[in-house]
Amino acid sequence: MTATLETTVPSTVDTAVELAGVRKVFGHGNSAVVALDGVDLKVKPGEFVCLLGASGCGKSTLLNIVAGLDAATSGELQLNTSRPAVMFQEPALMPWLTAARNVELALRFAGVGRLARKRRALQLLELVRLGDVADKRPHELSGGMRQRVALARALASTTVSADGAPALLLMDEPFAALDAITRDVLQSELLRVWETTNTAIIFVTHDVREAVRLGQRVVLLSSRPGRVVREWDVTDSSSDVLDEINTHLREVISGHAS
């Protein structure tokens, strides 16, 4: 019924996500704001892509469109994945449910039976090393732990499909509200989880260092309207790439100074 962690089937599809000319306009007439203007993006199954940009570049809007929480004004979106999972900047756990129950909630919406739900939730909590606190409620956990529960919940909702469709995880600045040490730990945690689960990840951030550390590919978006400015392959990241991306990001931002 449920796909287990070990048996993620290598997929035959070569794109997990494909965006073509996606445009999003908020409002009408004179007060209309173009958030995204013709964004093209391809993500391969199991690929880790970081979307980088300053505020107002429509990163979150783009993520919401892929997640199906928002509709594009025009353009095309094609998903060859199971239901995409979303992680926000806040963990947004249900405060009345224990960590395990929060993870189970995702499985419940997917129609997984009670026993399978329990087993799978514990398995995912073990994966983020929170098996011991499965019975704790969110207010009893630290910020970093909560975000890891949110990660387990997101994984639960995307890796549940039986047809072997590749999983997709959308992350909207998930570590931005954490302290530096916790962020460092969670980044390595995320990389480990990504390697074990073979999930495609679109990770939105405004932190160049984070983008280069985590991603295989970094996509820089311009602000108002959001467009893809450039892409970098950062699998073998050197500090040169970091500087180069930083320079470009600064250019994009300073272009708005006038």
Add this chain to the structure above:
Amino acid sequence: MATPPDTLDKVGAGLDALDVPVEEHKPPVWRRFLKTGVPPIIAFALLLGVWQALWASALLPEFQLPAPVNVWNELVRSISTGEAFGILWTSLHRAVLGFLAAVVIATPLGLLIAKVRVVRAAIGSLLTGLQSLPSVAWVPAAILWFGVTPSTIYFVVLMGSVPSIANGLVAGIDQIPPLLPRVGRALGAGRLASARHILLPAALPGYLAGLKQGWAFSWRSLMAAEIIATSPQLGVGLGQYLHNGSSLNDINMVIAAIFLILLVGIGIELLLFRPLERAVLRARGLTGAL
């Protein structure tokens, strides 16, 4: 980047160990009793003392201000003859039935008002207005519509408690952080599943506050209805007992009735709503008020 992964794992494990909340141990039972049980007992004793002193000063005639011991005797009499239990049962079962009916009506009503914009615009303020209308104002109309029957009493109870419960639920839903239903949608919850697993539990604290107020209103409305609408057909409830005391110019009976009405109110609060509220708030880590 330069840190090897297993060092980071250790850092992570260390962070977790530091972050695990320290368990608070509960104070012993006698100390908690000393803190929460003793002050109300002292307050009650003081009140009795003042009453006794007032009575002893003989400022008011006996038929207006009875001696505490006479009221006590009336209470003991009605309890020992079993009369008190019959009276309490008559009133309590009406209040509980009326309250349960109010919950059944008010819950879907509150959901509708909270989630459907047109419904909120149409009857949202009416419902809030109804909350400030004393339900005793419905008694004359209800008597004309239903006669002096149980229907009259239940109608007044419903008019008293439905607005409170529905409004509580609306307030509870309005205060849900918008991120929670969004997460629900992202996890694939449909409208019904979202209402059942996210909206209702998230609104529970507000809903519970509404239920508590709804109970208080239904109890008050019931007393008002019973005092005004009296007939042999309706039997003797607390309101009628109070009414009888007044008709007989028996101040002992009147005070005893008031005492019993209060007792039920406090009892239900302490035995039912307080523990429920505590459990709900504690589960969410909202222990500030406890």
